[in-house]
Amino acid sequence: MGTNTVNSGEQLDRQSRILEAALDLLSRHGISGVSMRSVAREAGVALGLVNYYYDDKTSLIRAALHRVDEHDLLLVTPDPDSTPDEQLRTALRRVAGADLLTTKYLSLRLHLWALAQADEGYAEINAAAFDRYIDGLATLVANARPGLTWAECRERASDVVVIQNGMWLTSLLGVDKASIQRSIQRTEDIAFGPAPDAG
């Protein structure tokens, strides 16, 4: 078992290096750039090993999808050391953060969306993740604005997500950063907006 840990460590290393390679290739060259051979080459392993860890090419892509979806969910995961207001605000500002607005991540998201559009199976995974994301956002809003009903929170979350998606997409097309900043401000206005009843 002592060496098993090492083994398991290396095993995970190889497997995750394969997944990482797939993500890299997908973001750089799109789905047509992701072949079992190119993934193996990029990961520095033999062709057979890719099929050893991932039965199908489909399984590999699914794993990539799940990886990115988990990453997205982290964006609306609250920092327990902050007030609800701060939690919501930082979550909203994270989407313009340097680590998120990298071409690699945005490109990855775009290719996965396109992929989901072409394949039913991927679409379901994507839709589920999208729903959880809105739920997470709505929860943050609910904590920051306790007067709102859950439906109202979901509504605000939906509106915010529209703009966020627009920011992500438009960043790839190279719109100026100032517009992104104004859009961020807009999401905050929506999320923090005055409660319809509370005075």
Place this chain on the structure above:
Amino acid sequence: MGTNTVNSGEQLDRQSRILEAALDLLSRHGISGVSMRSVAREAGVALGLVNYYYDDKTSLIRAALHRVDEHDLLLVTPDPDSTPDEQLRTALRRVAGADLLTTKYLSLRLHLWALAQADEGYAEINAAAFDRYIDGLATLVANARPGLTWAECRERASDVVVIQNGMWLTSLLGVDKASIQRSIQRTEDIAFGPAPDAG
């Protein structure tokens, strides 16, 4: 020449049927679903004819890109029978129109964006079209709000486009229509918003 017109007509028919088939396949199955053979099958012509009208697969995709870009530009083309205010308003509302929010068109746009992200050549075409679109939108704003400087109009156009892109993308993911309507309203608020100076 008399029959040449007929000939040219049929020629265009075949050629545009090929392009149409490519657009169809691209929107339904993504770039991996677009092969010269599948395009030929979908268009009901022989394989060789696709390469006869389009030297490359790249040329075919480029043609598809241009087709969609032209279509996009029409969205911000003013109707000469309306007042500037109406022109801007209808343009803004067009993006939620039934013909535009079809899955086919949105999916097509998405796949083309993804394609542009993976290929330098497509990216340039896309970026140019994007710029012309913003220009068209800014022009509409300038006509409706003569007090604004050109830079201010471009700024508003950029902000509007962020939300529009978000609406397009989010429509594919199946967000509720109500959120789209609120987003449309938001673009109108931005475009028609009070001039910073004018009283």
Place this chain on the structure above:
DNA sequence: CCTGCTATTGAACACTCGTTCAACATGCAT
């Protein structure tokens, strides 16, 4: 040492891909 298990390799298979090309069809000009 041997057995058994997991990790890893690369050759091999059947297939699809983009592109090329010789062949044929059609209709106009000479």
Place this chain on the structure above:
DNA sequence: ATGCATGTTGAACGAGTGTTCAATAGCAGG
């Protein structure tokens, strides 16, 4: 009638694809 340009076909080629699989390596437990 003959020649020529244009349109159209499908076979063929080489390269690349996903998947399978026998073979090997390394190491744990007997």
